[in-house]
Amino acid sequence: MTMRRTQKEIPPSFVSAPVAGVASLIVPGLGQALARQLWRGLLLLASLATSIGLFLWRVGDLAPHEVGLVAKYLKAFDRRELFVGLFTLGIVILWLGIAWDAYKQVKTDHKGGAGVFFIVLALLFALGWQVGEIDLYKMITEIPDAWGPIQRIAWPWEAAIDRDIEMIVAGAEILSPCDELPPPAAPVEMPDEPYVVADPTCGDLTTREGVTEIPGTQITLIGRNFAPNTETPIYWADPLGNEFRLRSEGAYLSVMTDENGAFEITITMPYRLIPPSSEGRQIHIVEARQIASVGGAHASTELMQCIEGIVESIIMGMMATLFGIVFSIPISFLAARNLMSGSTVTMAVYYATRMVLNIIRSIEPLIWVLVAVMVVGLGPFAGILALTVHSIAALAKLYSESIESIDPGPIEAIHATGATRLQTIMFAVVPQMIPPFVSFSIYRWDINVRMSTVIGLVGGGGIGLVLIQYIRLLDYRSAGIAVWFIAITVAILDYVSAEIRQRFV
């Protein structure tokens, strides 16, 4: 039997309209209660109390050091004039609104509108804005600072490719200072090996007297057989073994090789403070060092790590789903009302199973992973355990519901043919169970792979672990690769699982 929705008859108010209004002005909600609208009154009183309570909490936060409510309020007003002022006004309007509402309730015979509740909503919204520390100005003005990392995450593929590099080094010896003995010989010119010839091969280092600098000897370097068209920095090594890049007027010195791999550059011998013990004949070395890429491009270590991570994630999701299916099928029978309604004992089992499943399900896998890590340590196994626990609970619920919604008609029909119980199950029950089982299992696999990407963030292994490491290293390019992988995987899975489910149901 269906109840017809009727206008509830409310007995007339105890008091007249102005009295109700004044009553609500003194105690908000009292007027409504006197107008036989107790719940409306209580709701409005609660709304006002909540607004004032939250407002005072904010005021306390704004003025933590002041003593006394008035002092706190004044200080808070000082700091956030607009918020405190508007909100005070809002509360006053709400209070008056409640009084007006009480008056209206009596006057219009309980057909008062929802206007007063809009004031409540507006106040709560304003408070939410404050408590949530919403700051759109900050959001917009600080975008430029984050722009670099965002770009690197958005298009990270430069980090996905590596080239093998080779350092091509050749140098010449320089004697300082020049003396009677013959200066170092120029290196032998070899047809295929890179070499550098210096002219002259001896000279004086730059020296300083006070603030004035006396430049050293100028040396012309001629290089041959280097990699063509490549930036080639020039290094200096002193007899003590210190190496450094030469500078010219502050900037690092480097030279471009021509298409034959040759260059010519003139350098000034640098300033060096040589300890007295090594005074005398000193051999310095000037070197041209080229970093040239050889061979083709290949996947970078980061890319490989991301691939391994995503494979690990997908497998984690798969394993968790498999374990989940295996364990949840028997449990789902215990949680199916139509199977368990036989006796009080089975109903008790049913309720107990349901309750445990609900509790497990209400705890997110992210939290289960923390528990699992305590047991088995960091890594994919922890992630699999966490996902499995959650999957069992979720799948058992879905399975049991599909058992409950099975169509009894075919069972009856097969039974009527003289079939045994086992035959009835195989012919009438199993065919009905397959589509929801397959559908829910694939859906769960989809969820588990998604979750496994997140679960790594808290130690569950997989791509999440890789991602959080890159983020902590501020390596946004590599993090970007991981993010892309996650997005692509999730999108593909989403599509595939939807497609399979559609075909099966």
Added chain:
Amino acid sequence: MLEIKNLTKVYGDGTVALHNVSFDVEPGEFLIIIGLSGSGKSTLLRCINRLIDPTEGQIIWDGVDITAADPQQLRTIRRQIGMVFQHFNLVKRSPVLTNVLSGRLGYVNPWSSVLHRFPPSDRKMAMAALERVGITDQAYKRADELSGGQQQRVGIARALMQQPKMILADEPVASLDPVLAHSILNHLENLNQEEKITVLCSLHYLDLIQRYATRVIGLRGGEIVYRGDRKAIRSMTDEEFKEIYGEEAERVSVGPHDGGVSL
């Protein structure tokens, strides 16, 4: 062939579905049971093959009391009694052929049939049954791809596979439109006349009852309120018909549907 003696069914919630119902069914009859929804028609049919256990009374099938049969006996009796349902009760996702073959489950080896294995003779028989109801070309489609009328014909083919002596038809045309209703009842009539299969059928529409019944039993509130032979039915007027259906009879004349599952 079938004797029903003082049959009473009281459900767990105290509802009296049948009260002291007694009648005989002779071989070759096309016996139609009429009555409102809730008058006990479905309960009566389901008591006969004990899909529902009666509370009191006896059902004698070829000298055997069905109400006292052990599981093995019950299986043997059930397979002799085919059943056709209002909502067809096909396994929707299984192919038509599998649905038809499932009518053989009472005969085949329980263990090999579990793996959906049937002897070739049964498969041949299934195709013959489908041919008989005129849907051979649908044999490999999923049952739910068929129209309502076709599904009911699959239901009849499934019942045929039992090589039944009797078919119980529980409002077989209530979910179909009137044209299809005649087609389905024609199939049942053919089986009744050619194969000498007794038909026990619950129906609603007077014109169908007059056209097909060889005998009619009227149920109201779980009790038999009318018994009529072929002649009596042919001459039955709307007024008499309404009398059986009781004071709510106007609703019957409004539309062909009885508005849902009746128990």
